[in-house]
Amino acid sequence: MTARVAVITFPGSNCDADLRHAVGLFGMQAVAVWHKDSTLPAVDAVLLPGGFSYGDYLRCGAIARFSPVMVDVVRFAGRGGPVLGVCNGFQILTECGLVPGVLLRNSGLTFQCRDVNLRVEGKPTPFTGGLVGATLRLPIAHAEGNWFADAETLARVEGEGQVIFRYLGNPNGSVHDIAGVSNSAGNVVGLMPHPERYVEADVGGTDGAGVFRSLSASCFGALPLKAPGATA
Amino acid sequence: MRARVYVTLKPGVHDPAGTAVQGGLVSMGYEEVRSVRIGKFFEVEVDDDLSAQHAGGPRARLEEMCRKLLANTVIESFRVELL
Numbered sequence: 673m674t675a676r677v678a679v680i681t682f683p684g685s686n687c688d689a690d691l692r693h694a695v696g697l698f699g700m701q702a703v704a705v706w707h708k709d710s711t712l713p714a715v716d717a718v719l720l721p722g723g724f725s726y727g728d729y730l731r732c733g734a735i736a737r738f739s740p741v742m743v744d745v746v747r748f749a750g751r752g753g754p755v756l757g758v759c760n761g762f763q764i765l766t767e768c769g770l771v772p773g774v775l776l777r778n779s780g781l782t783f784q785c786r787d788v789n790l791r792v793e794g795k796p797t798p799f800t801g802g803l804v805g806a807t808l809r810l811p812i813a814h815a816e817g818n819w820f821a822d823a824e825t826l827a828r829v830e831g832e833g834q835v836i837f838r839y840l841g842n843p844n845g846s847v848h849d850i851a852g853v854s855n856s857a858g859n860v861v862g863l864m865p866h867p868e869r870y871v872e873a874d875v876g877g878t879d880g881a882g883v884f885r886s887l888s889a890s891c892f893g894a895l896p897l898k899a900p901g902a903t904a
Numbered sequence: 905m906r907a908r909v910y911v912t913l914k915p916g917v918h919d920p921a922g923t924a925v926q927g928g929l930v931s932m933g934y935e936e937v938r939s940v941r942i943g944k945f946f947e948v949e950v951d952d953d954l955s956a957q958h959a960g961g962p963r964a965r966l967e968e969m970c971r972k973l974l975a976n977t978v979i980e981s982f983r984v985e986l987l
Contacts, residue, residue, distance in 0.1 A: 733975055736974070767976065774978045777920050820917065821958065845920070 674773075675700040675891035678715040680745070681706045682736045687722035687868060698834070698884040701893065712744035716891045717754040717798065720761030721764040722813070722866060729758035730745060732775060732816045733763030741828070746770065754798035755860045757869065759814055762852070762862030765782055771853050771862045774831075779845025780790060783815040788865060789840040792852050797858045798890035799883050810865035810880040817864040819846040825877035829853055837863045837892055907966055908985040911975045931944035934960045946974060962986060 678694045679702055681688045691712030692702035703715055707725075712718065724734035736742070742764075749755045749770050757765040765771045778784055790810060792803040821829065826847060829835060844864075852863025869879030908963065913919050919941050926940040955962045963984055971984040 718905070730973070734973060734976070766978075774976055776918065776979070779918065779920050781920050781924055818918075818920070822916075822978070 675717070675888060676703050676713075676715045677701065677717045677719060677887070677891075678703045678705045678712060678719060679719045679738075680707055681707045682723070682725035682739060682764075683723070684725045684758075684799070685721045685723035685760070687760075687866065690868045691719050691721050691758070692873045694880070694884050695811075697871055697883070698888045700884070706732050707736065707739035707741050709741045710744075712741060714747055715748075717756070718748055718756070718763050719885055720757040721868075722759030722761060725760055725764065727815075728760075729781055730896040731763075731767065731782060733760060733765075733767040734809055736760075737767040742768065746853055748867050749855070749860045752857060754887065756799050756887070757860075758866055758899065759812075759864055762864055763816065765860060765862040768874040770860045771855050772825050772834070772852060773850075774796075775816045775864070776820050776845075777816050778814070778818050778843070784817065784843045785813045785845070786811065787841050788812050788851070790837045790865060791840055792836065793833075793838060794836045794854065795814075795858045797836060797854050797861050797886075799861050799886050800836055800844045800889055801886040802887060803882045806882065807840065808837075808865075808867075808882070809870070809877060810867055810879055811869050811876065812865045814844070814864055817844040817846065819850045819864075821847065832856060834858075836861055837865070905952055905955065905962060907950060907962065907985040908987065909946040909948060909966065909970060909974055910943060910983045911946070911970070911980050912982075912987075914981055915978055923945045935956045935959075944974075966968055 695702040787858040867883040870877040870880035922940040922942045929937040975982040
């Protein structure tokens with residue numbers, strides 16, 4: 673059976689088609705879901721795309737968080753379902769409280785649109801199961817990617833292996849060079865760089881492919897989805 | 905009834921845009937400006953009849969709105985003024 677992966681489209685999303693394309697490249701079936709849908713269809717994972725949901729009004733991701741389908745997305749995450757937020761999707765996840773911290777304006781105040789190098793680390797997640805220790809080169813495109821949390825939260829995130837992606841060369845002033853974090857269970861991950869944009873050698877690179885391969889493998893049970901400490 | 909809501913960054917949260925405005929003011933000759941922190945200001949109009957249907961009064965409702973949407977309490981504080 674083919675793994676089914678929901679990609680939510682909000683008004684102002686602009687990376688949803690790229691995510692669906694990447695999902696399809698790695699043998700999974702992308703399911704387009706409109707943000708106003710009242711229920712999430714039966715899926716194995718949920719992806720929140722980049723873009724400018726609701727024009728970034730008030731705060732990035734603040735209003736998308738209240739889209740009808742997000743009730744089911746939060747429920748799905750609570751049951752341990754894999755959820756990935758990329759860029760604006762990451763901002764939405766922080767506004768929901770599904771992952772810790774917030775994303776502030778870049779310290780240099782400018783929109784950063786370029787490639788960055790990242791290290792994959794932390795606890796295994798459905799999106800990085802086979803990648804821990806790897807260095808990836810991925811594109812970023814954001815003005816609010818400066819991850820921040822208070823000292824207590826930062827210590828907990830670092831101590832519990834919830835830093836999943838770390839910049840090698842910080843583009844935005846994020847604390848501890850953090851590019852992506854997970855929730856404490858590890859099933860929800862948000863990151864600012866765009867793995868879906870680097871899945872084909874003809875278009876930039878292939879360093880994003882591992883994220884989708886990991887997801888595909890975890891959907892088929894080849895990688896652990898359980899929280900660390902859970903008995904097998 | 906009208907209300908004013910002020911949302912401000914908590915101490916210790918970096919404000920790059922505020923720092924840029926401070927630098928701009930200093931370069932214009934306002935060398936006394938030590939720091940600028942940018943916040944948000946909301947003017948909210950509340951229907952009195954509908955408001956009366958909720959226990960706790962308009963202040964409690966407005967503070968709930970702040971916690972849920974108008975402020976991100978990870979980094980921001982809020983203050984509600986009823987007019």
